Amino acid sequence: MSRPWRRQKVDAFTRRISDFSEDKRRHMPANVKTYDGTRDPDDHLKIFESAATIKNWPQPVWCHMFNYTLVGNTRNWFSKLPRRSIDGFKELRKAFRLNFTQRKKCAKIPVELAGVKQRQGESTSAYVERYKDECIHVKACPEILKISGFMNGINNPELIKRLNGRVPQTFEELMKRTRSFIQGEAAAADSKKGYSNYRSQE
Structure with missing residues (x-):
């Protein structure tokens, strides 16, 4: 031991x-x-x-x-x-x-990232992984195009508002802030679920 x-x-x-x-x-x-x-x-x-x-x-x-x-x-x-x-x-x-x-x-041209949109019913985290996967196929893509493509593709109003309030300067910063947002949403959902269970027990 x-x-x-x-x-x-x-x-x-x-x-x-x-x-x-x-x-x-x-x-x-x-x-x-x-x-x-x-x-x-x-x-x-x-x-x-x-x-x-x-x-x-x-x-x-x-x-x-x-x-x-x-x-x-x-x-x-x-x-x-x-x-x-x-x-x-x-x-x-x-x-x-x-x-x-x-x-x-299997390289694509950078502008093709503009066509990568978050699908109806697709979670933000799933869209993040799919978008990053699409970036692999784009050769020598400028940071600004990766950032704008991602921001134009998301359909979560709250995330759009937060990112547009202070636009990320690098793709790494964009991913970091998006992950932080996803974690915050998950924590809020867990807290709400716990409160609902508490109320039902009462």
């Missing part, structure tokens, strides 16, 4: 990768950013590989640290990889490029 506890993980890594551990604490270099699938996957790989080479990480650490950079759609992609299918960074790199570079090749 006194030993450090680690949750048993069953994921795409083989045991020699997933069970690898060292006493040394590893830190991600500041120039390696998270990857959500909206930027060039090859650029992300080059930056990460350069940093990992300089750090002299063992191969299992390459795999784990690269996995930490995946967020959003890319995290979902990794979770759906076949169990115990990745036995080294070479295989992880190949699977990553096969999925995201192939999607990048």
Whole structure:
């Protein structure tokens, strides 16, 4: 009971990768950013590989640290990889490029983002994920077009009002404020639900 506890993980890594551990604490270099699938996957790989080479990480650490950079759609992609299918960074790199570079090749022109609208009955969070997925297919899209396309596509009046009150300057800021709005809505709904249950019990 006194030993450090680690949750048993069953994921795409083989045991020699997933069970690898060292006493040394590893830190991600500041120039390696998270990857959500909206930027060039090859650029992300080059930056990460350069940093990992300089750090002299063992191969299992390459795999784990690269996995930490995946967020959003890319995290979902990794979770759906076949169990115990990745036995080294070479295989992880190949699977990553096969999925995201192939999607990048189906390039669209930036103005096509203007046609991505929130559907009737579609939640704001679902629209966010779909819009980000569409951004993957647009090559070298200016930030302003990604921002305006998103803002013109949403149909939530309260979110539109908040974003137009102070228009985000970057797509990252836009996503951050939208996620904050979604979390606020969810918290308010939970609070309202709890109050309703309390009243019914009374």
